[in-house]
Amino acid sequence: MLKINPNGLGPTVFNTVIAPTLVPTLGPRAFYNDQYITGDFYSTYGDFNRSKSNLDVWGLGLTANWKVADWLSIKSITAYRTSKSDNDRDGDGSPLVILGPATLIDQKQFSQELQFSGETANRRFKWIAGLYYLRESIDFVAPVNISFVDTDNRAIIENRSYAAFGQASFSVTDRLRVTGGLRYTRDKKRNxxxxxxxxxxxxxxxxxxxxxxxxxxxxxxxxxxxxxKVTPAATIDYKFSDDVFGYFTYSQGFKSGGFSQRIAFPRQKAPSFDPETVKSYEAGLKLELLDRRLRLNTAAFYTDYSNLQVIIFNNVEPQTQNGGAATLKGVEFEMQSRPVDGLSVNFSAGYLDAKYDSINPGTLIPANAKLAYTPEWTLSGSIAYEAQTSIGTITPRLDWSYRSAVRFDALNTPELVQPGYHLLNANLTYVDPSEKWRVALGVTNLTNRHYLVGGFSDLPATGFVDGTYARPREWYLTVRRNF
Known part of the structure; x- marks a missing residue:
């Protein structure tokens, strides 16, 4: 628990109506206020609903290939899956009942895809076309206990998705290739x-x-x-040499609209949201140098979102809304190297400039808000040395990563802003000469860094902000036997 607002709707109702009846038993602890902020990253006073997350998944898949002729192949991909989840949490971090959501989901889905592919003109022209179908049914049960209301939320959700797609590439020369594709998607949702x-x-x-x-x-x-939606894609790539490869690609994406499920107040219909669309541009270079001991990849991208879908807590209710238009642009760099036999040194860096171009009226997003989950800088590196000995291979490895400040909600709640942080992981791996046994001893989060990985904020209604922190330093030992 990071912050409590006793003047929020939920705490006000509880402290005025319910808390006085609990005073003979709990005394001052009957009132919901800052006393339930532990100040500890890994402890909570919440024990009304024990947090749990149970998930059972079962599925079948079948892939069949048929070579009809030299110029035609057919592939069938069939899949069926069922999943059942049971999640519960004490959202308010106290033994009181301010917010206690639960979710039970019984989901079933079937998908079928047919692909037709081939190549002609001495393999200079390659193509693929196909059809896709998805049928999904969800039995959604989400009882919610809030200080002023208990609701029994149930919904039967039926989703259907149909798609037809095609893509073709043509090698204009031995070095120049152009590729184009088109996809038509039609999604039907019933709530x-x-x-x-x-x-x-x-x-x-x-x-x-x-x-x-x-x-x-x-x-x-x-x-x-x-x-x-019809979404196109196009790519042009060129081999400057056997070791240098460049490309430029343009594509469009589409995410269908839908309905929000948790309701805390009377409504004529469930809150809905419209489709999200995106246009993406990317250019890059891939290089292999020094007899392929050094590999360098770099890319620059520009992504334009319309009707960006974001989750906002609006008077207790978590709603998916269309936040507005946004632009993401940046560059990425990756290096993989083996300077000497046995030694691997890797490094990657990413810079991201993400911002709203406009915010749709009616949302609660502040005018100067920054996009959630978009750190400006992401860096990582690793070094490992594979030592060959008479008793087997011994490999020490060290991994480092850095992530700059990131916001974990669309409203940019200050308590849910994680400043930049560094992480270190290390391990030592042994493989015997027969390569049948592998033993690894390692540690994650070596410096025991405390950092947020998510959170919840609804100060006006439920009256609190809570965060989820990453796991602390942990040691592990794995033993694997290959047969």
């Missing part, structure tokens, strides 16, 4: 929620609704939407 309140305290009057007036329907509807 049938049934959301009722089983307990309710009127936030305006701070009086409980009589039991005989319950349950109260918050949302009972059946909605559907269909989104479709």
């Amino acid at each position: 049938a929620p049934t959301i009722i309140a089983t307990r309710l305290i009127d936030p305006a009057t701070l009086t409980p609704v009589p039991p005989q007036a319950l349950p109260i329907p918050f949302l009972i509807s059946d909605e559907s939407r269909t989104d479709s």
